[in-house]
Amino acid sequence: MAEVRAARDEDVEAICDICARAYHATYAGLVSSDYLNRMLDEFYRPERVGKAIAATPPDWLGYQVAEHDGRVLGFAAGGITTAGAGELFTLYLEPGERGRGLGTLLLDRITEQLREQGATEMWVAALAGNELAVPFYRARGFVKEGERPAYGTTGAEDYRSWLLRRPI
Template identity: 50%
Template structure:
């Protein structure tokens, strides 16, 4: 049996918004359904993955947002990611989600590589990501790619006293190690 053709990783366009909103919503719900309160998950989905908001965020606004990147296969978005420059030499990966049925195919790594290249192109030498504490999919993924836990902070979208925490993970990046 022949290997399937890998999805294309590319900058998103406004027409990708329904697919990005769908994949991020499904992946967020699948990732956090047993980890975070249902009301919290619902609020995050409504706030960040509303199709209108996503459509507006397909357009890059450097350095504060470099635009969504998608993994697309036969016209279907199977993954999405995005990041920004947050300071001199500092990048942030804000989002990386895949179709829950497509994990383990290298799609997440390819999306991460694409965002890393964007950050390098904008002068970043390091990249941060926040991962919910207890996220048994995200934390091992980032560790396997060289990210190191540096801090534990309240989740940025939660109340200070609700007990929801994120791990702040960091990766040193350099042009010489850049993937395209």
Template identity: 30%
Template sequence: MAETLITIRDARERDAEAIAEVHDAAWRHAYRGIIPGRELERMIARRGPSWWRSAIQRRSRLVVLDFDDAIGGYASYGRNRVPAMNFGGEIFELYIAPEFQGLGFGKRLFGAARKDLAEHGYASFLVWALADNEPALDFYTRLGGKVVRRAYERFGSEQRERVAFAFQ
């Protein structure tokens, strides 16, 4: 009987290419038809392996889902970027490669990020999601997030609503 080891661990420099691949696939899966095509392609192109390697070297809080030596997802998080909102931390990104979705890995990554945020003094935190991304809205609602703000983000000449979920 074969066993597969699944861990959540801090990202390493050698993970940069695999994280970029997850980012590319997950963003296309999540945002095709929501973010205008040209803008989506530009956003993905900016996040290649060198961008991720730099983030790891800067010691950004970045964890990966390591599935038997394959990266199946990642989460990045840290201090809340909107200080006017009274939440200490923020999960900036949480993405799972499409082939790993629906298996509970997103919940595990979320839990790891939440635990690390709390250990660094951020018991309360935010997560933003685009309002048209129903799977993300459902995911954060199921995890207990409460909608605390709505805002708009510009993608080229178009705007999309985004929603802030708070966790305490």
């Protein structure tokens, strides 16, 4: 049985590795390799992840990891974005670990953290066409409230993110 805990400094490499594999498995065919590599470089370089391990409530609540037998299998993070509203900023699993309930464990932990910070609703952005994330969130009570350009898109790219929300 996996446990969810706050990430530690020694988890940086696992978080970066999981994200690289998960990005490629999730977004291949949805976005260009240039965009994919740009996002990995911006958010999942070891130096950046290492600095973001620690929580700085309420806007960043730190990385949480799902671990089993000493091996990190996934991670998530969230924070408060406006009064009463929180956001799940990231949630990725080892591609071979999907469907085992780890995503739900991580989502539940972030939801709990957001409630503790006073949030009554939770948001998440999912790339339009992401057939792994969108059904996962919908099955957990999220509904589409709108869309926006995906983070980091340039004028030459037209990737869209769905904005999903649920009460918590």
